[in-house]
Amino acid sequence: MNDKKIAFIYCVNNRALYEESVRYVKSLHVPEGYEIEFIAIESASSIASGYNQGMRQTDAKYKVYLHQDVFIVNKNFLYDIIALFEKYPKLGMIGVAGAKTVPKNGVWWESTQRFGKVYDSHTGEMKLLSFKDTELDYEPVQAIDGLIMITQYDTPWREDLFTGWHFYDLSQCQEFLLAGYDVGVVRQNEPWCVHDCGIVNVKNGFDDYRKKFIDVYGENVQSLNKKFSPTKNNKLFLVLTLHRSGSSATAGVMNLLGIDMGKNLLPASESNKKGHFENRDFVIKNEQILNSIGASWYNPPNKKRLLAVMINPQEIRYFLSKQVKPFWGLKDPRTLLTLDLWLPYLKEISDITYVFVSRPFEQCVRSLAKRENISLSDAVKILAPYLQNYYEYKETLTKNNEDVISVNFEELIEKPERFVSEINKRLGNPSLENIDKVREFLDKKLKNF
Structure with missing residues (x-):
């Protein structure tokens, strides 16, 4: 494993968007002695299978799994993620938006304990999507959004379960948590990323994968909800x-x-x-x-x-x-x-x-x-x-x-x-x-x- 290497892994079906995202990555400040690598998986049958393929193709310790329509605007992104991972060996994966608790329906953005921020166009209009700020270097959470998922350890993506385009991200969060790692939303003074996704399609299997996520991980989710929920004595x-x-x-x-x-x-x-x-x-x-x-x-x-x-x-x-x-x-x-x-x-x-x-x-x-x-x-x-x-x-x-x-x-x-x-x-x-x-x-x- 090369601990001086960062791989950016994409599932690609739009070369123009991918190349634009790559241009943003190439404009980032690269720490001395480190190298970056781009892996584009085309014609993947699912996000999970594509990410597994990309993970196997690289020896980079640090991996950034991101959508092709994500543009990283934090010039110190690489410095920031490396510093976090070096400081916190237990921190397995980080993102820019997510939730400390996951509702029983499995939809993380309906949680009352959401953290992070990102410029996002899921409503059809580009605007700042801002949740709670954390005073910590990262906020331990149960779920991070799949727009960008950054790791320092490898855990296989559950392509056996999530064979489409939804809930691969929450599944991977649970896999990291079950392996004993922390999952976190990073502290951002300004948003690190722009996510130009447009209106999200939730008709291509979203509800089926939501139910599968609940069936597979529901018990662990509820257990972690109790752990992560603040004590309420009133x-x-x-x-x-x-x-x-x-x-x-x-x-x-x-x-x-x-x-x-x-x-x-x-x-x-x-x-x-x-x-x-x-x-x-x-x-x-x-x-x-x-x-x-x-x-x-x-x-x-x-x-x-x-x-x-x-x-x-x-x-x-x-x-x-x-x-x-x-x-x-x-x-x-x-x-x-x-x-x-x-x-x-x-x-x-x-x-x-x-x-x-x-x-x-x-x-x-x-x-x-x-x-x-x-x-x-x-x-x-x-x-x-x-x-x-x-x-x-x-x-x-x-x-x-x-x-x-x-x-x-x-x-x-x-x-x-x-x-x-x-x-x-x-x-x-x-x-x-x-x-x-x-x-x-x-x-x-x-x-x-």
């Missing part, structure tokens, strides 16, 4: 609700039962005389998110606009770290608009119980129109997007077997026992503990229409 009760749905009463009950709704709460008002039980700082964060795209609680954005919001992950994590208690809650109707941005970070730090509060839509509309002194039609325009998101999130979270509590405002007022029991069960308390305090708190006269 529970968040996240209230998801329309405006004027009775969520203040619901959150008030949660607060009475021992859930910390926050220290800096919005004060009571004429329309909520017993309090909103909304964390003022959380409400401000939601307003800032909405305002950044010219939206507001009364001018709701669609999800596409919302996902264009650029948030600071470190700032969000710091904010949430200051809110966490053993049992804590967050309630703000705006969360139905911003949940997609919050959810990855909330899942990082807490087990979540989702509390869906409902009330007949026409009652919400009348109550909002009265509070804001607007027409019923204007109130409908405001609340309709909330209602759509409410049903979509409830369906998705229930389908994914998340912990969901549904509470109807009318039932809560008339018969609070069921909701009190559901909350106490999760707090580890007797079923109807504090029920008398709850009944005293729930004032039927304060319903707003």
